[in-house]
Amino acid sequence: MADVGFIGLGAMGAPMAWNLDDAGFDLLVYNRSDDREDPFESAGIETGASPRDVAERVDVVCLIVSNGAAVEAVLEQDDGLLAGLDEGTTVVQMSTIGYDETMAAAEMVSEAGGTFVDAPVSGTVGPAREGTLVGLASGEESAVEDVWPMLEAMCEPVVNCGETGQGTNMKLFINLLLGDAMGAFAEALVFGRKNGLDLDTMQTVVDNGALDCPLFAGKGELIADGDYEPRFPVDYQFKDLSLALDRAGDVGAPLSQTAAARESFSAARAQGHGSEDMTAVIKHLAETADVSLAEE
Template structure:
């Protein structure tokens, strides 16, 4: 995700210095006209705005607080933008620590998958100081089409958790409906076409259902990532005393995907778990 975002920043006229744990993305960034650095600290020393895109909370903590991490290179007046999806509680703590150094942090998790990152059409949910976001608006506009200020530090992560709660509910609901339709003997494509235009209409029906009934679960967003994001949501729900009965169920279904070596399938592949429970597959013959 980070590499196409960096390329879009280059295309928008920004100077980009990047660091990645594996060499291939760095080589591709250099081929596109960017520069690279050996450590996160070295990136921070050469830039005014640092943007990270990492898989989980632990990775962000290591990149920021670890040896040769961002804390060793950030200085007063800089801005740190974290586009990872991580714990809102950890984000609030990190923003508070950076504030003592005179560094502003914007938590800015993204939605839209790799396709959105490549096209520069991501939806970006931002927490932090609105004035800092306004000062960085050009950077955000290069990466996404929809940039929304959601509130103070941590609010971006909270909004992303809300997004993933709804995405998972859609995926599970559509999967359950399609397996039900299969068992009832209905025409699956006709079911998809019919309900997409009514009150049930949603992103999953429009963009994934036709693939699902053809057994196409090539990843746009890994099920492993959906599982991780739901863990973040349920942990935050516990911390904030917010009941999450549906999200807890979805979490268990995605856990089953991970346990059955389906974690690298698309998150719409949760239908395969419903199919295992039903003892049938919801597929069309072509």
Template sequence: MQTVGFIGLGAMGAPMAENVSDAGYPLVVYNRTRSRTEPFAERGEIVADSVREVAREADVVVVVVTDDEALEAVLEGDDGVLAGLTDGTIVLQMSTVTPAATEAAAEAVRDAGGQYVDAPVSGTVGPAEKGTLTVLAAGPDDLLGDVEGVLGAIGEPIVDCGAVGDGARMKLFVNLLLGDMIGAFAEALAFGTAQGLSYDDMQTVVEAGAVDSPLFSIKGENIAADDFEPRFPIDLQFKDLRYAVEEANDAGVPLPQTAAARETFSAASSMGHGGEDMAAVVKFFEQVAGLSVGDSES
């Protein structure tokens, strides 16, 4: 059985690691905030003092960090992953980063003697806890086969997206759509509220028609309950929209709706809501228009 290393035990990384452990894989874990490793120590898992130690002890190293800069920081340096790699160690990059960042990381890992799979996940904390994330895997077929068991413990389906970099591209595609949808939903709810419409009636109409979506049902309930516990924070959604717009600019593809959504999320973050769930983007409309959507308070 492969020993699996986990670097990053945040809201997503911790339940992913727990599911891999429950599937029978021995773990070695690391997180900058040491307290996040305590539940794993209590389970009898190894807690490493550095990411270099994780890379040295694990057959498969899973990286779940926030952005391009964090990925580079984890890999580089005297105590980085690259310094601890042994020949054949597989780095399984599961963060949301740009295609350029994951391709550069893959090259660096291969130069250090390791192997690399680009496999971000689609989904939030609930699916991460249930092991039902959608895995956007990219890399050589033989390597995908080598980590199939680990990926299967984390999510289903496992979508073979192509070569390294294509997993990152697919993740930006789906999170672009996610950001556009939740931004439009919040905007529509603010419009309806300003028109004097009942929040419950608006939800009923949405859920009964062609625009029905689990996203609108779940986030609608959260907004009504003033529940903005961060399943997927505004700051991370803004980061992903920023990455998507930058990629589109390079490709010469206009993204006017996504650019507008990016600015809405940026404004909500500037208002102090960056650490709240992405549904809290509704607070931007509440604060600017001076209204209260659902049962939430502006």
């Protein structure tokens, strides 16, 4: 029997699965589109016929897909994950979804006889490849402890966030901060360009003051290079800000800046930049202000 099943071999999931293989775990993978399984098959890694097949053949299933609807589909579809669960199976849900979606998934897994661990990850494709994602684990203490070695193969560090759902809340916290910060940075750069400042000089000031951070340094360089290849797409950032705002409404937390940031990402999506990196939020702002981001 394989040590761990991995469902979802997209831009994030594939490198995470490879890291489990590199760490010595006996791996079984599944993806809804077969072509993403091909590199694993070529490397001698087994593939499952369906989510149910994966669940029936492993003790732990890691799941990372695009959104809550995809999680629900994997769980409940014909030959879905729930159909293959038993009392010895743990489902580690690593996708970024809403709090209510997380709790619904936890209940479904529990009712099917399995154990649920809520463990989304913070980071983009680069950290996924390097095994330096931040793992945001939550759930029953014993269940989290049991899957900790697997999480450590993909994440550095792994943070125990508490009871089920708190991993999701932590992911929404960090991604709303990410979106707010990126939106503010983009606005500041457009303001500077409108006033005749050049990007390199603005970046030098940012890098040598209290606002120096990897986000501004890395994204500033990409904007200067005109590189909008997706590390974390606008569409995903918009989704996560929307999820944070939904949760904030449920608990009564005011998020006025987050609401404004979401509208900037919404405008970027409307202009066709949804599949580009989150830095592309600056394109909408620059066009509205009628400024060029290229140095003159």
